[in-house]
Amino acid sequence: MQSAVLVFPGINRERDMARSLKLVSGVEPAMVWHAETELPAGTDLVVVPGGFSYGDYLRCGAIAARAPIMDAVRAFAAKGGLVLGVCNGFQILCEAGLLPGVLMRNTRLKFICHDAFLRVERSDTPFTRGYNAGQVIRVPVAHGEGNYIADHETIARIEGEGRVLFRYCAPDGAVGDSSNINGSINAIAGIVSERGNVAGMMPHPENHVEGIIGSTDGRGLFAGLVAQFDKAA
């Protein structure tokens, strides 16, 4: 699996992401600067990493979403190419119109930086095939604006089409107000596009792929993506 990791000024999780992609896929990802207008030939997966592109100026992800490389990402996604956005990457994909909704300030206003439990809602997508539906995973979050919102119709459509990939939950998988760490509608932590090829999530699976860290719960996401391309090859 050949992946391309986008790099914007102010992004700071791109090396974590590249390291995890390399560890799990065995292939060094291409690092693609935001001012580029084309993705490297042969790209299977585009990853928009986390961090604070442009210092969250204007709105988080707003400026990066208008970078030259994003037209190439839009064209790639329109052809069915797989795109994953994590944290600021999720915010950027929403601002770019590749995913619906928007990430607002956490309801309790705090920047949250700790492990979170996520319930995997479905296992039949390229992004979640490494997990079982209903499985609970533990991965870190680090964000001040992860409160996912969209209008009623959009939420109804996302839920109706089963496009929620992850929800914040208690360790036993129960979803409720106390485990909804940022106030997202329906405790949504990650979603996928209508066509199923663009995914965004606030938590950081790339930080839980090595045993030495204490959890490898994030590895399934990358292993699933690798399996997707092995199958295709």
Add this chain to the structure above:
Amino acid sequence: MKARVTVTLKSGILDPQGKAIEGALKSLGISGIASVRQGKVFDIEIEHGDRAQAEALLKSAAEKLLANTVIENYRIEIT
């Protein structure tokens, strides 16, 4: 030519920052404030003098970047 674009949250969109400001005003003893919602103001200088052209330009700027129309409204004033 000068212009101002004001971006505000649509009604019904929760504004945690506005709520925090509202709470701080209360703690300062400034009473009588029912609610606060935070927005943004952009003061913009236009290169050319054509008003209709400026309006179109600012509309495009607001729609494409200054506001996220999923959650925000905008208002353009040209002076």
